[in-house]
């Protein structure tokens with residue numbers, strides 16, 4: 001009996017202890033969540049670079065444990081709150097009993113206009129953007145979890161100013177010209193837009209960062225009626241389009257027929273395929289040739305655009321480009337029809353000059369510059385690309401050997417290798433072209449000392465170092 005009583009007393013004691021423990025655990029959990037400072041993380045769909053007439057902020061908040069219940073944006077200028085907006089989000093039911101579950105991440109996204117259009121009091125200068133988010137957690141003594149992000153941004157209400165410094169330009173289709181212009185401070189990007197092509201500008205000299213030079217082109221395949229415009233963008237997202245005077249002369253390029261033979265394709269295609277592991281065997285020699293002539297040609301063109309990003313912000317040369325003494329076997333932008341067994345099987349445009357001389361003739365650098373590539377380059381075989389600055393580069397293809405490597409500084413006339421027939425070549429020659437921002441342009445202009453003088457030198461003379 002006494003034993004039993006003892007047991008029941010013991011049982012009651014354990015029960016009380018258990019209850020106290022449970023209460024203690026609940027209390028600790030409650031205090032922990034109530035004193036928690038964890039809050040949602042602010043996220044930006046696109047980080048704004050500045051505030052302008054019309055700026056849209058796409059901002060959001062993310063929380064792994066709780067619901068995001070509100071977002072607020074505050075714009076502060078010179079210590080004054082000039083704009084304040086808030087947005088409430090309907091939360092999912094708060095399943096407090098599922099305290100162990102993290103649940104799906106709660107994300108709230110909000111598009112808020114914060115430009116001068118909605119904030120008439122906004123002035124040019126700088127502004128502070130404060131974004132706060134609240135969650136429905138019990139944190140901060142039941143006021144909810146809080147996240148914050150602060151951005152210091154420039155405010156530019158007027159778009160960049162553009163002043164054109166050159167008069168009437170004359171551009172031949174497939175060729176280039178140079179325009180000089182001045183932009184207002186705060187402009188971070190400017191250049192010439194011709195259809196889908198954008199040619200960036202460069203400072204005319206280091207001490208005049210706002211006076212810009214831009215070599216631009218009407219690519220061989222851009223219609224002469226396509227407008228060319230100056231574009232300037234500032235750090236606040238404003239954009240200005242400006243016209244300048246120019247005339248485009250359409251050009252009729254040559255047409256050419258190339259008769260494909262089994263012997264020729266069998267000589268050139270397998271070496272190219274073996275050095276281009278990305279190309280798949282298409283099942284026949286002709287199909288493989290067409291893959292090289294089409295797909296690989298496009299891949300190579302994209303690589304040339306990549307190389308153009310490694311360019312010096314100033315011209316590295318001061319004299320006209322030199323042409324290797326040789327016979328011209330093909331011209332720039334020849335339209336080629338490929339015939340096989342009496343059928344037209346392909347059409348491509350030949351974007352350079354084919355220069356032929358003696359076998360393995362020395363190949364000279366057309367001008368001073370830096371080698372940005374020396375290696376196997378698809379249809380061009382063994383090729384060298386030299387950077388001459390401001391997006392201007394020269395390409396030498398089908399070489400048998402190299403005398404330079406990437407990173408080498410070369411002088412005008414320096415031998416960079418020897419001609420050959422690597423890549424898509426029917427005989428020993430050099431495929432030469434000039435590239436502007438990776439786009440092939442007519443090299444004949446750059447070989448012409450009169451053209452260089454009129455189009456480039458005369459315009460840049462006033463800015464030459466004293």
Ligand SMILES: [Zn+2]
Pocket residue numbers: 330350352353354430431432
């Ligand atoms: Zn060629």
